[in-house]
Amino acid sequence: MDLETLTEKHLAYPQVSMAVWAPSMGARYGDRLAVVDGDRTCTYRELDERSAQFANALAASGVRPRDVVLLHIGNCIEFVVAYYGTLRAGATVTPVNPLQPQPGLRRQIEETGAVVGVSQPAQAQTLRDAAEGTSLTTVVVAGDGVVADGTVVGFDAFTAGQPTRFAPAEVTGDDVAHLAFTGGTTGISKGVRVLHRNVVGNVTQMCAWRAGHAVAETPDGLVTLEPIEELDIYGVQPGKGSTVVVSPLFHAHALINTSFLLMCGLTQVMAGRFDPARMLELIERHEASYVTGSPAMWHSLATHPDVAVRDTSSVRVVSSGAAPIDRGTLDALVAAFPNARVTEGYGLTEATCVVTANPLGVGTDYRLGSVGIPIFDTVVQIRAQGDTTEVVGPGEHGVLWVRGPQVTDGYLNHPEITAQQYVDGWLDTGDIAYRDEDGYVFIADRAKDMLIYKGYNVYPRELEEILVSHPAVSTAAVIGRDVGAVGQEPVAFVVPRDGADIDEVALMAFVAEQVLPYKKIRDVVVLDALPTSAAGKILKTDLRSRLAEVSQPS
Numbered sequence: 001m002d003l004e005t006l007t008e009k010h011l012a013y014p015q016v017s018m019a020v021w022a023p024s025m026g027a028r029y030g031d032r033l034a035v036v037d038g039d040r041t042c043t044y045r046e047l048d049e050r051s052a053q054f055a056n057a058l059a060a061s062g063v064r065p066r067d068v069v070l071l072h073i074g075n076c077i078e079f080v081v082a083y084y085g086t087l088r089a090g091a092t093v094t095p096v097n098p099l100q101p102q103p104g105l106r107r108q109i110e111e112t113g114a115v116v117g118v119s120q121p122a123q124a125q126t127l128r129d130a131a132e133g134t135s136l137t138t139v140v141v142a143g144d145g146v147v148a149d150g151t152v153v154g155f156d157a158f159t160a161g162q163p164t165r166f167a168p169a170e171v172t173g174d175d176v177a178h179l180a181f182t183g184g185t186t187g188i189s190k191g192v193r194v195l196h197r198n199v200v201g202n203v204t205q206m207c208a209w210r211a212g213h214a215v216a217e218t219p220d221g222l223v224t225l226e227p228i229e230e231l232d233i234y235g236v237q238p239g240k241g242s243t244v245v246v247s248p249l250f251h252a253h254a255l256i257n258t259s260f261l262l263m264c265g266l267t268q269v270m271a272g273r274f275d276p277a278r279m280l281e282l283i284e285r286h287e288a289s290y291v292t293g294s295p296a297m298w299h300s301l302a303t304h305p306d307v308a309v310r311d312t313s314s315v316r317v318v319s320s321g322a323a324p325i326d327r328g329t330l331d332a333l334v335a336a337f338p339n340a341r342v343t344e345g346y347g348l349t350e351a352t353c354v355v356t357a358n359p360l361g362v363g364t365d366y367r368l369g370s371v372g373i374p375i376f377d378t379v380v381q382i383r384a385q386g387d388t389t390e391v392v393g394p395g396e397h398g399v400l401w402v403r404g405p406q407v408t409d410g411y412l413n414h415p416e417i418t419a420q421q422y423v424d425g426w427l428d429t430g431d432i433a434y435r436d437e438d439g440y441v442f443i444a445d446r447a448k449d450m451l452i453y454k455g456y457n458v459y460p461r462e463l464e465e466i467l468v469s470h471p472a473v474s475t476a477a478v479i480g481r482d483v484g485a486v487g488q489e490p491v492a493f494v495v496p497r498d499g500a501d502i503d504e505v506a507l508m509a510f511v512a513e514q515v516l517p518y519k520k521i522r523d524v525v526v527l528d529a530l531p532t533s534a535a536g537k538i539l540k541t542d543l544r545s546r547l548a549e550v551s552q553p554s
Contacts, residue, residue, distance in 0.1 A: 003373065003438060005230060006359055011376050013204055013405060014217045017196040018177050019168035021259060022051040022084035024222040029239065029265045036242075036286065037077045037270040044265075047081065049164035054085025056162035061138055063116055065090030065169045068179060070114040070136065072096050072105070072127050075249050075270045078142035078155050080258070082118045083249070087177060087196075090169025094179040094191065095250035098123045099516055104189070105130040111191055111412060112179050118155070121146065128152065168221075173197030179412055180252050182349040182457075189462070191412035192349045194252075199259065201405030202352040205375045206260040210290075210317065210360060211236035215263065225263065234341055235317050235360040241289025242267035244282045246274045246297065247455075253321060256353035257292060266290060276304040284310045292319040294455030295329055299485040302332035315340045317360065321347065322455040323487060324369050324443070346371035346443060350427055352406040356380065356441045370440040378404035380441060381426075382433055388423075392434075397444050400433040401426045449540060451480035451488040456518045458490055463521060466511050467492055472500040473507070477530055477538050481523070481547055489522040493543050495529055502526050 025034070026048025035042040042050070063069065069086040071093060073079050086093050094112045096105060098120060105126065108114075113135045119127045121143045128139055128151065139152045146154035178194035204215040212233030213225040225238050243266050247254035258268060269286050271279055274297060283291065293301075298320060301307075315337045325333070325344060333342055343366070345357035358364075358372035374380050382398040384390040392398045407427045410418030421428045432445040451458040460478035467476035474497045480488030492511075496502045504524035512520045531542040 003359070003364065006361060006364070006376075007373065007439070009208075009228075009231070009376055011204055011208055011214060012216070013197070013201050014215055014223050015173065016200060016217060016221070016223060017090075017168070017171045017173060017175065018084075018087040018199050018259070019090055019171055019196075020222050021263070022048050022088055023168065024218075024224065025262055025265075027222060028224055032239070032265060033242075033267045034262060035077050035080055035268045035270065037075075038272075040077055042077045042080070044262075047084065050081045050159065051085035051088055052164050052166035053159040053162040054081055055089035055166040055169075057159045058086065058089045058091060058116065059166075060162070061116065061158075063089060063091055065171050066092060066175060067116075068092045068094055068112045068114040070094050070096060070109060070112070070117040070127075071250065072098050072100075072117050072119040072123060073142060073250075074098050074120060075245055075254075075272070076120075076142060077270075078118070079249050080268070082140075082155075083255075083258075088166055088168055090171040090175070092176045092179055094181070095255065096181065097248065097250055097516055101514055101516075102126055102130045103514065106134065107189070108181060108191070109134045109136050116140065118142065124152065171196060173200065176409070178252075178255075180255075180349050182252075190414050190417070193409035193412055194349075194352055195409050198352045198406050198408050199256065202256055202354060203259045203263060205377065205404075205406065206256070206354060207263055209233075209235075209354075209357060209375045210260070210319075211238055211264050213238055213264070223263075232362040233360050234362050236261070236264050236266065236290055237316070239265040241314060241316075242269050242286040243290045243292070244269045244271050244279055244286070244288050246271045246279065246293055252349045252353050253292075253347065261290060274300075276301045277306050280304065280306045280310040280312070283312055283315060287314040289314055290317045290319070291315060292321070294322040295320060295325045296323075296454050296486045298325065298333055299329045302329060302336040307336045312337050313339050318342045319357075320344050323452050324371075326485075327368060329485070330368060342366060344371050346441065348429055348431075350408055350421070350429070351402055351404070352408060354406070355402050355404070355429075367436075367440050370436070370442050372441065373439050374402075374404070374441070378402065378406070380435075382435055385432075388428075394435055394437045397432055397434050400429045400431045400441070400443075402429060403427070449479065451490060453480075453483075453487045453489055453518050455487070456516075458488075458519050460490065463490055463492065463511060463515070463519065466514050467494060467507070467521075470507060470510055472496055472502050474498075475530055475538075477540060477543055478521070479540050479543050479547070490519065491523045491525065491547065492521045493525045493527055493530060493546075495527055 029044035034044045116138045142155040177196045179191040212231040343358040347354040476494045531539040
C-alpha cells in the first residue's frame with residue numbers, strides 16, 4: 001500500500017451519537033468478553049444490559065439528556081458501564097482523576113454543573129466533601145461494603161431492579177459527549193467541549209486506520225463494522241484478541257481507544273497499576289493483540305527479564321504516544337514483540353484524541369522520531385511562528401495547526417481562549433513541529449513549557465501559581481529536569497519575600513498537598529532574583545542553563 005492511497009481515502013461518518021455504542025457492540029459481539037477486571041468479567045451482552053440499567057437508574061434519579069455525570073473512578077468494569085450508560089442516557093460525561101485533591105475536584109463540579117458522581121470507596125469521601133453545597137447531589141460508589149448514607153448509594157444498589165433495555169436518548173452529533181479537562185497550551189485547567197460527532201468521528205477514523213474497517217449505520221439505527229477493501233492494514237483484527245489497559249480511562253487517550261477497540265471486539269483487560277512483569281503475564285494469558293502506552297513504559301517492559309520467558313507472539317500492534325521513542329527502546333520493542341508493528345502517534349484533547357499516526361498499511365514504513373501522517377480526513381499545516389498566514393515548507397519548524405472531524409467545539413466558559421485557538425475550523429495546537437518531504441510529522445517542542453513525566457502532562461504555570469501562594473515565596477518559575485526514560489520532573493526556582501526564609505522540604509510538601517502525585521516539585525532552588533528580559537519576562541532558558549548547578553536526583 002502506498003501513502004497516496006491512505007492520504008486520499010475519505011470516510012463516511014455515521015450520523016449517530018455515542019448513545020448507540022453499547023447496544024451496537026452488544027448486538028455484534030454478544031457473549032464475547034468485553035472487559036476482564038481481575039476475577040470479574042463482563043461480556044458485550046452484559047455491557048449492553050448493565051449500561052441500560054445504569055441509564056435507567058440515571059433517568060429514575062432525575063438525570064435528563066445534557067445533564068452532566070462526573071466519573072471519579074479508576075479503571076474497572078463500573079467505569080465502562082457508567083461511561084456508556086451515561087452516554088446512552090444522553091447525559092454528558094466529565095471524567096476526573098480519582099486522586100484529584102478536593103479543591104480541583106470542586107472546581108470541576110462547579111464549572112460543569114455535574115449532578116451525579118461515580119466514585120470508589122477510597123475516594124468517595126473526598127467527592128462528598130467537594131460536592132457539598134453544589135449541584136452534585138448523588139454519589140454512586142462502586143465496590144463492596146458501601147453504606148448508603150443520604151447522597152451516597154452503592155453502584156449495584158443504584159442499578160438494581162432497573163430494566164436491561166434503554167432506547168438511546170435523542171441527542172445529536174452537536175451535543176456534548178465529554179467535558180474533558182486539560183491544561184491545553186495555556187496551563188489553565190479548562191473543560192474541552194467534545195461533541196458526540198467528534199467522538200464518533202475519531203473512533204471511525206481509528207477503526208479504519210488501525211483495523212481497515214468502516215463504521216457503518218444499520219437499518220435499526222445502530223452501527224457495525226464493514227471491511228474497506230482497498231485498505232490492506234496489518235493491525236487490529238475485529239473480533240479477535242485483547243488489549244491490556246494500563247493508561248487511565250479518565251484520560252482522553254485511553255477513553256477513545258476503549259471505544260475504538262471495543263467497537264473492534266477486543267477484550268479490555270484491566271491491568272491496574274503498571275508492573276512490567278504482570279503486564280507481560282497478562283499479554284501471554286489473554287493473547288493480547290494490541291497494546292498501547294508511553295516510551296517510559298515500553299522501556300521498562302521491553303528490557304524486563306521476563307520478556308525472554310513470556311510468549312508475546314500474539315501482539316500485532318504496539319502503539320506509543322506522549323513522547324518520542326528512542327532508538328534503544330525501539331530496538332528492544334522489536335525484539336520483545338517479534339510479530340508486532342510499532343506505531344507512534346500524536347493527539348490532544350482539543351482534537352478528541354488522535355491527529356496523526358504512523359500507518360499500519362502493508363508496505364508502509366516506520367520513521368523513527370515521527371508521529372506519522374495525518375489520519376483520514378485530517379489536514380495539518382505548519383505555520384510560521386508569529387505569522388499564522390504563512391505555511392512553511394518541509395523541514396521548517398513552525399506551529400502545528402489541525403483541521404478535521406475530531407477538532408472539538410472549544411473550551412467551556414472560555415470564549416476568548418476558544419477564539420484564539422479555534423479559527424475558521426482550524427485548531428492551533430501550540431506545539432512546534434515540522435514535516436519531511438513525504439508529509440511525516442515530527443514534534444520538535446511540546447506546547448509552551450509543558451513537561452511530560454511518566455506520560456503525564458505537567459504544566460509549570462499551575463505549579464507556579466501554587467508556589468507564589470506560599471507566604472514565604474515572592475516569585476517562582478518551574479522548569480523540567482531530564483530524568484531519562486520517564487521524561488522530565490519539575491524543579492522550582494523561587495525568590496523569597498523580604499525577610500522570609502524558605503524551607504525547601506516544607507515548600508515541596510506544601511505543593512504536594514495540592515496536586516496529583518506526578519506533578520510534585522522534585523527540587524527547589526532559592527535565588528535572590530529570577531532572570532528577566534527587558535520586558536520583564538522570566539528567562540527560562542537562563543534557568544535551564546543553571547540546572548547543571550542543581551544536584552542531580554539520586
